[in-house]
Amino acid sequence: MRMLLTHKRGPKSFENLRMVDGVLYGTYREAIKAMGLLKDEETRKQSILEIINYTNDRKELRSTYASMLVFSDLKDQKDIWEETKDLFSSDFLYLRGLKDYNDEIYLDALDDIQEQVFNCGGGNIVHYGLPSSRNGEKSSNVIRREKAYNSKELSETVERALPLLNREQKICYDKIIESVGCETENKSKAFFLNAPGGTGKSFLLNLLRHSSFEE
Structure with a gap:
């Protein structure tokens, strides 16, 4: 448009x-x-191939390619991917210590391209004609970091900290945890914690954060 x-x-x-x-x-x-406005599709393809040939840093290559996907309205990238996937993935081949490419190597590259596309504000790479990455729309580094927790360690932290809450903190804690775990109530809620400095707000917030992980 x-x-x-x-x-x-x-x-x-x-x-x-x-x-x-x-x-x-x-x-x-x-x-x-x-209207003849897409005559430059072949030019874009050649640009991608030139970037590949002149860029030794494959991470930078995938980042540049992701920017082109999002900001240059590139579509139907299946042919380009099939033609260049070895070059897009060569660093992962080296990191895995392999001699031959396989689907896991290509998925490593697709995961990284997907992440870079998200970082540029784009969507799922399948919309650009590329194969799907492992986690689709959940492959962002931010999401992976948030999910990289140890459930056992968090449970132990909560068990140690709960007895240390004072009466007011315990009331807030119970109210919020009850709201988070309520499956019958669909309304969204927001809680505002207001107290003078040094009264344990950060302690309570960290405990809530540790308590709200998924099993």
Whole structure:
């Protein structure tokens, strides 16, 4: 749509925006293709191949490619991926100490591309025609870090800390934990903890954070 709005003068409606030489196209992409605005698809492919040939840092390569996916409206990348996946994945081959490529190596590269796409504000890489990564929309480093906890250690921390709560802290703790674990109540809630400095707010908040992990 952005490309059409840039190149078409005086569109009167969304439907009119998709009309080219009297023909109404079903999608904006079909319309811009009819206008000849996608002639640079091959140029983009060549750009990707040039980046691969001139970039020894594969992490940087995947990051650049992710930016192109998000900001350059690249679609239908299956052919490019099949043609270049060894080059996108070569550092993972070395890190795993292998001589031959396999699906796990390619998934390592796809996971990294997916993460870089998320970092650029994009969505699932399957929308760009690439194969799915291992975790799809859950492969962000942030999410992986948040889930990298030891349940046993957290449980032990909670057991040690609970007896140390004073009466007011215990009331807050019980109320919030009860709300988090309530499956019958669909309403969202927010709790505001207000107390003078040095009264144990951080201690209570850390305990709540340790208590709310998933088994």
